[in-house]
Amino acid sequence: MKNTLYPLKFHPILKDKIWGGEKLKSLLHKDSKLPNVGESWEISDVDGDTSIVSNGSLESQSLKHLLNTYKADLIGEKNYRQFGDKFPLLIKFIDAKEDLSIQLHPNDELAAKRHNSFGKTEMWYVMQADKDANLIVDFNQKMTPELYLEHLNNNSLTEILNFDKVKTGDTYFIEVGRVHAIGAGVLLAEIQQTSDITYRIYDWDRTDDAGNARELHTELAIDAIGFDMPDNFRVSYDTTFNQSNALVSCPYFTTNYLKVDTELARENTYDSFMIYICVDGEAEIKIGEVTQIIKKGETILIPAAITTFQIVAEDATLLEVYV
Structure with a gap:
């Protein structure tokens, strides 16, 4: 017999990252002994990282099990027809103590062909930002594949990137193909398609504890970058109380x-x-x-x-x- 559905909370899935910090623990009260907590996956159906219910009669059951059991009652008829037993969104909090890598995400077609995955359209809502903290979104000039590769090969990619200073409440829509990075000192909420596919194109020449550079995805990225995308990534919105x-x-x-x-x-x-x-x-x-x-x-x-x-x-x- 099925239990009656109710509002569900989940145990956060915390991720130690080379660029992570302390804000998820100090400001959002995530319980972790990890030294550099960069991400808290709040609701996830990514393979290997499935959320587990933390409240009520369904406690300890996985989001995957709930989907298999409740189907459209959980996600809606139209969503179940489209996604089946796959939850379509991944919800995160991200704390960047240091700059994240410069990256982008493939669209649905490329992600399905190359990775058997959804693409990764996402958005950011800035919850807190240190003084002069920024986000990198898109290029600061008209871009072509040739000019991009010239700067990439000359290790001067940052000269052509757009840096935006941000504050609490700033919101950005990151379409697939758009080059982006979260800057040091930013804590944000991220809403995205269920996908963990990222093409990293530059990582500030960082190395891990063993002295190894992180993997870059130069060849995969060149076909996925949107070189002529509209300047529509900054989101303006009303803040009227007690309405959506x-x-x-x-x-x-x-x-x-x-x-x-x-x-x-x-x-x-x-x-x-x-x-x-x-x-x-x-x-x-x-x-x-x-x-x-x-x-x-x-x-x-x-x-x-x-x-x-x-x-x-x-x-x-x-x-x-x-x-």
Whole structure:
């Protein structure tokens, strides 16, 4: 007999990274003894890194098992027809103590052909940024494959990259093919397709503890880079209280900004699961007599079968995500 579905929380999957720091532990209260925690995978169905439920009667069950068991009740009819027993999104928090590598992601066609994977369209919401911290997104001039390779081979790639100083609340949409990197001092929430395929094109000449340079993907990347993409990666949005303010809407996910200081009735009309990522404050998710608290640095999945609920908060900032 199936248990009744309810708002689901998961154990974070923490990743030690050469560029990681302490903010996931100190600011978002992730429990880890890892020295350089760079990523907290909040909801994941990546092979080998499947999320495990941390609350309620389904505690200790995997997201994969839930999909196999509840199917459309978990993710929605249209999503189940499209994705089957594969959860379509990966939700992360990322702390860059040092600059991440300059990288990009392949589109669905290339990722399927080369890696049997989805592509990796993603977005970033900056939760905290140190003074003068930046993101690298795209090029600072009109680019061609020839000019790109000239700078890559001359070790002068950074001269043609676009650096943006950022602050809390800045939001970026990173389409497949767009060259990008998270700069040192940035803590952000990332929403992306379920994929772990990254083409690294430059890594600041870093080496690991054994003195080895990290692998670069120069040949794979050249066919995947978008050399003539529009300057539309910075996201402008409204911040009206107690309503969904559009951030990003694309074929892979929709994300809204939600600032709550009251009891707010929500209705799921999307035939989709809904995810809430708490980026500031804390809120209660109420369904009948059942209440689940979500605090800054936490993420909750509301199954598609739950169509009405309330969000109660005195002062909370949430990202609302669905497909």
